[in-house]
Amino acid sequence: MKKVLLTAAAVLFACPVAAQNARNCGPRIAVIDRLADGYGETRQSIGLGANNAVMELYASLETGTWTITVTTPNDLTCLVASGQSFEALAESPAGIDG
Numbered sequence: 001m002k003k004v005l006l007t008a009a010a011v012l013f014a015c016p017v018a019a020q021n022a023r024n025c026g027p028r029i030a031v032i033d034r035l036a037d038g039y040g041e042t043r044q045s046i047g048l049g050a051n052n053a054v055m056e057l058y059a060s061l062e063t064g065t066w067t068i069t070v071t072t073p074n075d076l077t078c079l080v081a082s083g084q085s086f087e088a089l090a091e092s093p094a095g096i097d098g
Contacts, residue, residue: 059086
């Protein structure tokens with residue numbers, strides 16, 4: 001899971017222009033509706049990236065599919081990565097016993 005988020009972060013900071021020019025972009029509401037209706041994915045986490053881009057992780061807890069999106073301030077949402085075997089974790093920070 002951490003590897004997936006690090007990869008998404010690298011994409012966010014390394015090539016935001018490339019993500020915006022990709023064919024897999026559209027209005028945020030259309031992209032989110034497609035993830036929900038087509039794959040049963042709902043938002044599992046969110047973060048703020050460079051230039052106020054919003055990174056979101058959508059996943060289906062039933063099928064295990066997941067998608068990472070990036071939304072720019074002008075409401076353009078792009079698919080950055082997707083895959084299978086999503087698993088929600090509740091881990092303590094490294095070095096803390098619990």
